[in-house]
Amino acid sequence: MDAAQQEATARARELQRSWYGEPLGALFRRLIDDLGLNQARLASVLGLSAPMLSQLMSGQRAKIGNPAVVQRVQALQELSHQVADGSVSAAEAAERMEEVKRSSGGSVLNSTQTTASSGAPTVKRVVREIQSLLRSVAAAGDIIDAAGTLAPTHPELAEFLRVYGAGRTAEAVAHYEAHQS
Amino acid sequence: MGEVFAGRYELVDPIGRGGVGEVWRVWDRARRRYAAAKVLKQSHAHTLLLRFVREQALRIDHPHVLAPVSWAADDDRVLFTMDVVYGGSVAHLIGDYGPLPPRFVCVLLDQLLDALTAVHAEGVVHRDIKPANLLLEATGTGPPHLRLSDFGCAMRKGEPRLTETNYVMGTPGYFAPEQMAGEEPDFPADLFAVGLVALYLLAGRKPDAEALVARFLADGVPPPPDEVPAALWDVLARLLAPDPVLRFRGAAEARAALAAAVPLLPPPAAGDERIEVFDQIGPLPPGFGPEGPQGRDVRAPHGPLGAPPRPVPPPMPPTPPRPVGPPLAAPPAGQARHAPRSRRPPPPKRSTAAAVLVVALLCLAVGFWALSAA
Numbered sequence: 398m399d400a401a402q403q404e405a406t407a408r409a410r411e412l413q414r415s416w417y418g419e420p421l422g423a424l425f426r427r428l429i430d431d432l433g434l435n436q437a438r439l440a441s442v443l444g445l446s447a448p449m450l451s452q453l454m455s456g457q458r459a460k461i462g463n464p465a466v467v468q469r470v471q472a473l474q475e476l477s478h479q480v481a482d483g484s485v486s487a488a489e490a491a492e493r494m495e496e497v498k499r500s501s502g503g504s505v506l507n508s509t510q511t512t513a514s515s516g517a518p519t520v521k522r523v524v525r526e527i528q529s530l531l532r533s534v535a536a537a538g539d540i541i542d543a544a545g546t547l548a549p550t551h552p553e554l555a556e557f558l559r560v561y562g563a564g565r566t567a568e569a570v571a572h573y574e575a576h577q578s
Numbered sequence: 579m580g581e582v583f584a585g586r587y588e589l590v591d592p593i594g595r596g597g598v599g600e601v602w603r604v605w606d607r608a609r610r611r612y613a614a615a616k617v618l619k620q621s622h623a624h625t626l627l628l629r630f631v632r633e634q635a636l637r638i639d640h641p642h643v644l645a646p647v648s649w650a651a652d653d654d655r656v657l658f659t660m661d662v663v664y665g666g667s668v669a670h671l672i673g674d675y676g677p678l679p680p681r682f683v684c685v686l687l688d689q690l691l692d693a694l695t696a697v698h699a700e701g702v703v704h705r706d707i708k709p710a711n712l713l714l715e716a717t718g719t720g721p722p723h724l725r726l727s728d729f730g731c732a733m734r735k736g737e738p739r740l741t742e743t744n745y746v747m748g749t750p751g752y753f754a755p756e757q758m759a760g761e762e763p764d765f766p767a768d769l770f771a772v773g774l775v776a777l778y779l780l781a782g783r784k785p786d787a788e789a790l791v792a793r794f795l796a797d798g799v800p801p802p803p804d805e806v807p808a809a810l811w812d813v814l815a816r817l818l819a820p821d822p823v824l825r826f827r828g829a830a831e832a833r834a835a836l837a838a839a840v841p842l843l844p845p846p847a848a849g850d851e852r853i854e855v856f857d858q859i860g861p862l863p864p865g866f867g868p869e870g871p872q873g874r875d876v877r878a879p880h881g882p883l884g885a886p887p888r889p890v891p892p893p894m895p896p897t898p899p900r901p902v903g904p905p906l907a908a909p910p911a912g913q914a915r916h917a918p919r920s921r922r923p924p925p926p927k928r929s930t931a932a933a934v935l936v937v938a939l940l941c942l943a944v945g946f947w948a949l950s951a952a
Contacts, residue, residue, distance in 0.1 A: 446666060448856035449674040462851045463676030463782060 409459035417470070421461075422454040424470070431477035432490060442498045443469050465500075471577065472497045472523055484534055493526070524569045527561050537563040580605075580871075583657060584650035587615055588871060591863050593662070603662060603859070605870050606648075612862075613647065613659040636729045638700055642693035644713060644727040663725050665714035666858035668779060672709065677782035679850050680807050684840050686712070686724050687776055691836065693726040694768055694829035703763040706731040707771035708752040709778055716857040733763045751784060755791050755820045766822035769832060773817030780805040791820045809842035 410420040417424060429439055440450040443466050452458040461467050476493050479485040485493065500523065531540060540562030547555040560572045580589045587604040590612070594601040599618040606613045638645045649658035668686065671678065678686075690712060697704055706728060715723040754770035757763075777785040781803065793800045802811035813835045819825050826832040865872055 444673045446670045446674050446856060446858055447860075448858065458852075460851060463673060465676065465782070466673070 406456035409456040412459040413453075413456070416460070420456065422456065424474075425450070425454050428470075428473050428477055431480055432473065432494065433487065442473065442494050444498065468523075468577065469497050469500060472500065475527070479530070484530065496522075496526070520573055521566070521570055524561070524566060524573050527573075528566065528569060531558070531562040535562070582607075583615070583617075583655070584652045586650060587613070587657065587659065589615075590866055593859050602657075603862075604657075604659065605866065606659060607870075610870065612662055614662045615657045615659045617655055617657045619655050636700075636702065636732060638696055638702075640693060640696040642689045642724055642726055643696060644725040645729065660727075661725075662859065663713040663727070664716035664857045664859045665723075665855040667710050668712045668714065668724070668775075669709040670858055671714065671853070671855065672779065672782050674856075675782075675851055675853060677805055678779050678853065679846055680780060680810055680843050681840065681846055682722070682853055683776060683779045684810070684836060684843070685722055686779065687772065687836055688833060689722075689724040690726060690772060690775070691829045691833035693724070694772065695833065697726070697732075698765045698768070698829055701734050701736075702729070702732050703735055703765055704729065704732050704768050705757070705763055706752075707768050707775060709775060712775065714855050716859075717855045719852060719854045722853075722855055735764060736762075751787055753787065754822065756822050764822065765828065766825045769817050769825050769829065770819075770822070772829075772832070773814050776810075776814050776817070777803070777806070780810075790818060794818065794820045807843050809839040810836075813839050 410422070413420045413424075425436075425439060429435065432439075434442070436450060436454075437447055440447045443450070444463070445453075445461075445466055449458070453461065461470070473494070476485065476490055476497070480487070480490050535543070540558050544555040544559040544562070547558065557572070561569050564572075582588050583604070586607050588607065590603040590605055592600055593603050593614065599616055602615050602617055604613055604615040605611075636645050644660055644663060646658040646660050649656065651657075690707075694704065694707075704726070707726075711726065711728040713725045713727050715725065717723050752771045752774050754767035757767045757770075774785050774787055774790075777790075782805075799815045802808050806814065813832065816824070816826055816835065817832060826835065862868075
């Protein structure tokens with residue numbers, strides 16, 4: 398790789414850090430490890446082609462062009478956290494990945510499926526799943542208690558628990574959307 | 579060595595699934611080149627044969643049409659071949675990039691309408707225009723090159739229907755309203771589907787055709803959707819008119835209107851994503867090179883391992899490019915039965931008689947096609 402290319406790659410990784418929190422190579426590799434995937438499978442769940450995934454990971458390209466893919470990346474990150482903390486089993490994770498794959502227009506590659514014509518119902522569905530998952534882990538009262546305990550040290554996490562574990566769906570949707578931009 | 583089909587096509591690797599059966603990359607020993615082959619199992623023949631016959635019978639030579647080149651039959655399967663198109667479909671492009679820039683979309687639409695002009699000039703209605711059937715050459719960052727594929731639903735206008743069935747062919751979501759109503763296949767239905775594909779490319783998601791038609795019927799032409807520049811919407815609205823009479827009179831007219839609209843589009847934004855059409859099929863597997871199977875002579879697979887990949891004379895004469903009518907189409911049936919076999923044992927023969935029947939049916943249907951085309 399010559400110097401100009403190296404520089405371009407470094408710049409792309411820097412941009413990725415500012416847009417996605419870290420370079421996509423690291424982010425995607427962690428998803429692959431945590432969720433037991435390979436690159437081809439990750440590409441398929443995200444709705445990216447394999448060459449595009451590889452360009453993003455290597456920093457040849459900085460930006461994920463398709464906003465629906467960005468949403469799926471976020472959903473997978475969420476899922477991998479839940480797998481890591483044991484709140485979602487491997488079998489459930491596989492099922493959830495199928496849902497992520499189908500979400501928000503992902504099925505355009507598969508002509509036999511119909512898709513929602515706008516992103517809104519999908520956001521609601523994702524939010525509902527997070528809610529139902531939290532509530533299957535603990536009752537609303539326990540979640541509020543836990544949120545209270547966390548609040549002094551980790552206010553964002555406390556807010557998250559409160560909104561998804563005990564708040565109304567509309568509130569959770571607003572929270573979800575506010576954290577997508 | 580890969581399995582050899584009908585003594586001529588060496589199966590290399592699977593590269594996808596089509597409307598009928600699997601699609602393989604094959605090495606065509608006769609033409610000495612790689613091709614994509616749709617393989618149909620005889621056991622599926624009763625439901626898919628008609629699609630298969632329709633598709634293989636079409637011969638249109640046009641840079642933006644991907645039509646079958648040749649066909650062959652083996653004991654329990656039939657296949658036909660066409661060019662390998664490496665860049666995936668426009669659906670891959672949307673997956674990778676989301677909504678595409680209007681000027682880029684116009685290049686694709688221009689090529690699609692060019693292809694349709696040629697197809698319609700042959701009297702053929704495609705009937706299944708949709709993103710997955712719009713393939714792309716792997717042109718990288720150069721201008722895109724679209725190929726209209728999958729003529730499994732295509733029909734010659736006014737052709738007698740070969741089946742009793744009344745059901746509608748095509749893909750839900752890309753139907754014209756009159757197609758839904760079960761009317762005779764006609765060219766304007768393809769134009770409507772082009773309009774929907776355009777919306778899909780501009781918005782990055784599948785349009786809601788039913789809601790769209792309802793809006794047109796309720797209020798006339800609606801204002802342009804957010805993603806569609808006004809000048810382009812004027813063109814798309816005439817593709818999407820629910821009443822086929824109100825659409826463009828033909829693909830060529832639509833193409834001219836599109837060309838007139840392009841200069842009115844906003845210039846590309848500086849921050850626009852660089853669109854690259856990747857090779858989605860990937861390199862040849864080990865044992866195959868650009869000049870075909872490597873390191874062995876097809877006729878002597880037990881020869882020295884390091885034998886140079888020298889040209890191998892085709893074991894079979896090439897299939898006639900256009901098997902027309904029963905008399906000419908007869909030889910392939912014979913060819914199927916007497917073709918030299920690959921050294922690997924072929925899959926269990928379920929019934930040679932059934933395979934011959936499939937081929938006979940193919941011939942008959944091609945005959946029908948030829949007659950109705952005359």
